[in-house]
Amino acid sequence: MKGIEGTLTAAAGPPGEGARPSESERPTQAERDLADGAPPPPHEPPRVVVPRWVQLVVLPLALLALWALARAAGKVLVIFIVAAVIALILNPLVAFLQQRTRLPRGLAVLAVYLAFFLTLAGIGFLLANPIANQVRTFTHNLPHIVQEANQQVAKLQGTLDKAGIHVKLVEQGKTALQTLSGKIEKSASQLVSFGGGLLTEAAGALVDVVLVFVLSVYMLLYGQRIGRLARRLMPDGDGTRADDFPTLAQLAVSRYVGGQLLFSVIMGASTGVALYLFGVLGIFPDGRKYAFAFGVFYGVMELVPYIGPILGALPPILLALFTDPISALWLALLFVGLQQLEGHVVAPQIFSHTLRINPLLVIFALLLGLQLYGVIGALIALPILSVLRETALYLHRHLALEPWQRSPDGLL
Numbered sequence: 457m458k459g460i461e462g463t464l465t466a467a468a469g470p471p472g473e474g475a476r477p478s479e480s481e482r483p484t485q486a487e488r489d490l491a492d493g494a495p496p497p498p499h500e501p502p503r504v505v506v507p508r509w510v511q512l513v514v515l516p517l518a519l520l521a522l523w524a525l526a527r528a529a530g531k532v533l534v535i536f537i538v539a540a541v542i543a544l545i546l547n548p549l550v551a552f553l554q555q556r557t558r559l560p561r562g563l564a565v566l567a568v569y570l571a572f573f574l575t576l577a578g579i580g581f582l583l584a585n586p587i588a589n590q591v592r593t594f595t596h597n598l599p600h601i602v603q604e605a606n607q608q609v610a611k612l613q614g615t616l617d618k619a620g621i622h623v624k625l626v627e628q629g630k631t632a633l634q635t636l637s638g639k640i641e642k643s644a645s646q647l648v649s650f651g652g653g654l655l656t657e658a659a660g661a662l663v664d665v666v667l668v669f670v671l672s673v674y675m676l677l678y679g680q681r682i683g684r685l686a687r688r689l690m691p692d693g694d695g696t697r698a699d700d701f702p703t704l705a706q707l708a709v710s711r712y713v714g715g716q717l718l719f720s721v722i723m724g725a726s727t728g729v730a731l732y733l734f735g736v737l738g739i740f741p742d743g744r745k746y747a748f749a750f751g752v753f754y755g756v757m758e759l760v761p762y763i764g765p766i767l768g769a770l771p772p773i774l775l776a777l778f779t780d781p782i783s784a785l786w787l788a789l790l791f792v793g794l795q796q797l798e799g800h801v802v803a804p805q806i807f808s809h810t811l812r813i814n815p816l817l818v819i820f821a822l823l824l825g826l827q828l829y830g831v832i833g834a835l836i837a838l839p840i841l842s843v844l845r846e847t848a849l850y851l852h853r854h855l856a857l858e859p860w861q862r863s864p865d866g867l868l
Contacts, residue, residue: 715810724755
């Protein structure tokens, strides 16, 4: 009896504690977290199963319809995409301002746009003084540059005459610039026609810019409704920001903007340093004086894909042509090397890291955007690719394709 009583006492535990609860009676971790006041863990929603007939019929037709719509919409689609990208960039600032100041969304949008334009004006004011000093120095040296240009052209004329190549670069009694102005006057009608076409293009571009601005404002005003619509169209997430599709799309575009700004700063700084070193070494003497202005201009032009690096390289090369054609040749080689380094190393590495996309896909997206919609297409290619990546990952987490059953003989 004592053995039995001792066994029962040991099973019951020390006096006053009572019997230990069984495994099924113990509280779970979730119940303990709720008792402590901790939030419950996010609930993983079940995957949405895509039936086989949808996979076979609806998905291919939907892709073809989207492609046809994109081809038909053309410029209109590009304008809406650019406006959407701008709205996604500025929406975090609008939301932050609403939370901190409790302003109505319309006033928050207005404040963000005013702050954006004031920031641009402030950056321009800070850069204006050093750039203006360098431009003033260039203007002061312009007569000397023109004189050197005349001497270089006359020297080239003499070299060609000695070689038996009779090309009238400079007419008798005229300077090189006078000769050039005379030739321009002879083709005045062509210049007027070209100028008229250029003004027409500029007016059309201005209308597009205003339209993009207005659309982006409306997208920001109705941003919360657009987000709710996107959540209804997409499969349900787990309720956290890390699994919320509109938030993920917004973060994707923000990463692109950060990568683009970092890329422009790196290339602008590299250009300024290279031009300054060329000035120190005597290859391009004016590089020491104008390195900052040329570097800033090149960095800003890097925001424009493909033609931006070419436009950024023109001012120093043209300046070198006035003074020493050999220096212009060295500068051309420098910018070709910078653009090769930029296109094959810097850009793919920066954007693949910030966008978390393979460098090959980055290059392919840029080329495809350029082929479809020109420079604007290349400009919006990477933010679109970033959003598509987040969309694919989100659908991969929350969609499941109904499996295609195989018969015993191996047929579907």
